[in-house]
Amino acid sequence: MPLTVKEIESAQPQSKPWKLADERGLYLLISPNGSKRWHLRYSFQGEKKKISFGPFPDVSLKSARAKRDEARALIADGVDPLRERREQKLEAKLASEHTFAAVAREYIAKRANDGDKAISDATRHKTEWLLSLIEARLGRVPVREITAPLLLVALNEVQGSGRRETARRLRSFVGRVLNYAIATGRAENNPAPALRGALATPSVRHHPAVIDPEALGELLRAIDGYRGFASTNAALKLSAHLFQRPGEIRTMKWADLDFVNSIWTIPAIGTKMRREHRVPLSRQASTIIRSMEDVTAYSEYVFPSFNPKRPLSENAVTGALKRLGYAGVMTAHGFRTTACSLLNESGEFHPDAIERALAHQDSNAVRAAYNRTQYWDERVRMMQWWSDKIDSLKQLNTA
Secondary structure (H helix, E strand, O other): OOOOHHHHHHOOOOOOOEEEEOOOOEEEEEOOOOOEEEEEEEEEOOEEEEEEEEEOOOOOHHHHHHHHHHHHHHHHOOOOHHHHHHHHHHHHHHHHHOEHHHHHHHHHHHHHOOHHHOOOHHHHHHHHHHHHHHHHHHOOOEHHHOOHHHHHHHHHHHHHOOOHHHHHHHHHHHHHHHHHHHHOOOOOOOOOHHHHHHOOOOOOOOOOOOOOHHHHHHHHHHHHOOOOOHHHHHHHHHHHHHOOOHHHHHOOEHHHEEOOOOEEEEOHHHOOOOOOEEEEOOHHHHHHHHOOHHHHHOOOEOOEOOOOOOEOOOOHHHHHHHHOOOOOOOOOOHHHHHHHHHHHHHOOOOHHHHHHHOOOOOOOHHHHHHHHHHOHHHHHHHHHHHHHHHHHHHHOOOO
16 A cells, blocks of 8 residues: 555664655665665666665655656666666766866866977966856856857957957857867867957057057167166167067077077977077177176076066066057067068068968968078078168168
8 A cells, every 4th residue: 555644753663674665666775774775676677776765854755756767768768867866866976077177277287298299388278267257157068068148148249348359268168168069078069169250350569569660769779778677688689689489489489599590499387389490699689688798697597577587578678678668559569570570661571481480370381381490591691681781770770
């Protein structure tokens, strides 16, 4: 006969566990300590099994019978309810471990240790910053549960604050993380690409740069008169002569300099394109670098920060230009635009040689390999010509 709630409540513990049967395999196991737990006896593929439904009264008689009926329906469909429960628990455990934040950090760590294709420390820090922008909204969400509407809400929060370009970069970052999750079997879909058209197009912003020769001469004279931190002074002056990426100049190391042959070799790990890049040093550039030789006693960096174990800060050179009155007119990166514009206007050098000097990547691998060697002598001549050119611009109109 079926059990009643009154029978269950009045059942008393005995010296040994005993069973109070309901119907269709459901029973209540009463332990000597007084606990009462629901169980279902069933047979699956000829094997006798048992599954627990939890304690009474947390699980009522009505709920226990409903669970029994669900289990028996699974059995009728050829599914073992005990195995089904274990798989659900495993999936829940994996989902809790494979949150978006956890997978994103794993992806970033992989990219940072990806051999020749490894991202630089600067890129890693920027990627971690992108993650921090979206972590509050998506960090704890299982990566397989990231949907287009959920992601769009998070991106719109960033976009709504006026950071359209950041929202675009964030969408791309989330897409790369989800692709990684799919490749490692922890997600099945990537909604990020579909949201490309859902975000507002950011306005294109170019790095401010001085490209008028007379104005450049005025800037160079202002730089010569700047009196700030020694590393900043020297890095600012060198930026005009070498026109390499600001992050590469500020992290220049003594070990990468060959003063005998006047070459600065930037290791692949330190370049944006992840390829070794050699820069010919003009006489003026070598003199500026050598002016920092006193720091070799305590720093591996040519331009150390106040902490000699760290390079100059990312915004040091641009900050100095702002203090000189060039905010919105010139940036550290702007020296690249200045050199590119004036070198091309000069007509003295092949455009491919200028591109190689700027370390711009050629999409054609054969052509790129050819350019790396073919234009070296021309680049050596170019760098000296450029240093002489900007020195001459400084002398104009000084009277």
